[in-house]
Amino acid sequence: MQRDPEIPDTKTTARAWWVTGAGKGEIQDTPLEPQGSDEEEELVTVQALYSGISRGTESLVFHGRVPRSEYLAMRAPFQDGDFPWPVKYGYASVGEVIEGPVELVGQKVFCLYPHQDRYRVPASAVTPLPKKLPAERAILAANMETAVNGLWDGTPAVGDRIAVVGLGVVGLLVAWLASRIPGTRVTAIDTNPERQTIAEQLGLDFSSESGADDHDLVIHVSGHPSGLETALGLAGQEATIVEMSWYGDQPVPAPLGAAFHPRRLTLKSSQVGQIVPSRVPRWDYRKRLGLALELLQDEALDALITGECRFDDLPKSMARILIDGRETLCHRVVY
Template sequence: MSSGFSGSSDKNVSRAFWITGPGEGHVREAPVVSGLPDSNESRVVVQTLWSGVSRGTESLVFNGRVPESEFERMQAPFQEGRFPWPVKYGYASVGRVLEGPDELIDKTVFCLFPHQECYSVPASAVTPVPAGVPPERAILAANMETAINGLWDAMPAVGDRIAVVGLGVVGLLVSWLASRIPGTRVTAIDTNPARASVAEALGLTFAAGSSADDHDLVIHASGHESGLKTALTLAGQEGRVLEMSWYGDKPVSIPLGGAFHARRLTLRSSQVGQIPPARLPRWTYRKRLALALELLQYDVLDHLITGETAFHQMPETMSRILAIGNDTLCHRIKY
């Protein structure tokens, strides 16, 4: 293997995107090797090819809406700085291994790393991208992981009538995965009519709303209080409502009167940071990520990537795509 990071100073310096204030960020120089790595630990140097911006969590971070109580839990694996800012944040990086163990040299890998041109991490922190998955699509791996975990929490069954409210990237992936379970009736719901074409491209039944209240399972992923209210109205007797949205520091009011108790509904949360307890004896985070990458082999998932810009344009790009009301799904950054 190749080891050490000797050479010119330029080889040890990269550039990274930092969030520096409410709704603003800058590209700054950053060391390839951060901190003081354990010399006995096998490491890799990764040259980034693509990274992805997901509007959900990254929007909350970019706009300083992470509550102080969640500063620790919300840290990304290789985040630098502390909330609210300045902070180097992100978790969807795909690159090529330049240095490291022989079996990883020149391999395309996925890493939960912020937006940076070149970086060094422990070899155990990267996951090879399967041969059938293009690197530019592999940026969806973190979103696919969230969708997988959500369905593990929701436990859909053959024949279930399922509604998914909120068609961001995660909502669309959840809908698409659920629709592949035999016999399910999946309705993908969003008030934004622009989501219809993407949903239909994925083979989903799109609706701007629904009055049916016979659903066995309703999954909410819109990130808006009104969407959760809608989700509660769609669940049938003894129905289950899974909340996948995270609201940051925004208080949320939901109607637990009406038919909530009469229908004996179950409302539970899902969070990708924890594998459901029933699966922990058999699944690890690494296995879950490998599954997410394997599921990205389908070309139809390219419809979830709605834009692309160069890395040096990130300050302007982030301000634009993370604005309220933007129709962006996953935005791709090219290095």
Template structure:
């Protein structure tokens, strides 16, 4: 028997029995044999999972928002998530005993095709690898943004993805990266990553502005920071929330461009040479820096996931943020097998 976390209603979840084989089942083949995984950790992708937990996924997006191994259908009951790190219990000799990452929901044990798992680099701690899906999103966002040497870059919204985007961008030679969040509690973690933190920024000379706050007001801020002919990359996803945006003022005179970025698709310029697995391998490799442990702000045992998700989703839909929701970056779930 295997157990998983299920969203069972608006802001309601429970631990219940789940399918051991991936759903929908994928037949093992000689070229792609099955592997059995025992979960060690999983990460909560707070923005997206809070929207799912609060029943904020619009019906028009039910299909595109499906997780790779989701069980059930939106709105609920649904088994959702995509940041599982585990150990291969049985499978090909090359994988047995290795720690791997899989885009699988929060579940204690599961079986998937070997092609669905990516081995961790030998020096990457399994506990940090729960950030892989966030790093993959950050990589894809920067592919879409196409920053250049010396660019003046602003990143608005310092959740996990925003911090990773800013950290990666700051490693490009000559860039001036400003990391912006209205929450002063983000300062310590931003500065631990070597970032120039601001709660407000008056400069409007940026070549590139990346928005990742998840709040419409943050996109307004991004517009104000953009210089002439600047590019604005929108990485937030709002679910069913309407987003009003002031496209008067300098939007036309500065000839600004707003472009969405979504991790479900590779940048067209990468497609001839890159596959999804290549992107995930790159994300895992980039996580080898110990400083990124600062993005994991707490952990809880698997059995407490219903209560944890209720706390993390407390601010979705306009409600007041709970202390856990307002201060959390990545919250890690720990699996203890008996």
């Protein structure tokens, strides 16, 4: 009996979410075998269980707002296609290894992979989950890794007065981590009052307004240019402002007059694609991701996952998830 050529071979193909145009996407059959894989490295096949939608970056990709100059820098580890589209993009997949080295088969793993129901990658590309970390929550790993890197860039210290401006997933994680440093006073700031409940669930002091300009460290994660102005206004003498927002092709006016020079403020960028230079001798990407997964074991962080949908529903759900974000933090895709 011959196989119908119009029916995909499930042993060699998988189903993946592709952005196909401005605000458009669809689920397509895609080759299961990784392109350009190292034949000397053993591969694993992963059956996806969940993936997370990273609203900030994926919204820029979905609407074709990645600047041409950043096409290479913004490629995800296992991205297929090129910006602006068609492109298979994403980096928060959790699944179960169904084929590969015996020590990995059956294990739940995290992988920086797009939204796809099955995939085959080098064994080194997957990280087993800690035993006490539910797979449903592990989709936050990439966000936690970004938060860790941002704090490494900001170098908070015991007793610091810290403000975090912008309470998306990364901002909430940054504030939550900073609040666990002894003696710190952390203020979580967002203009959206609906963020207050979640902030307080994480034990954070919430404010919808900027406060005193006495902070040792201010971290901006709102993604809005007005938030940068708020962050600069919160910084005390000789303070540091860490800019974690990425604006794509959006112009950002930075108010560097007024007190910026008299206060001798430091404005520095943070981007998860690069490990802080001072830590490179001791840390690599795999160790940093392992740390992020360990930090996710607190069940309070379930509050950051505010919705879910089936993988098959992405074509009709993605636009709503990425456009109407006042109530959405991390959205979970279920396979």
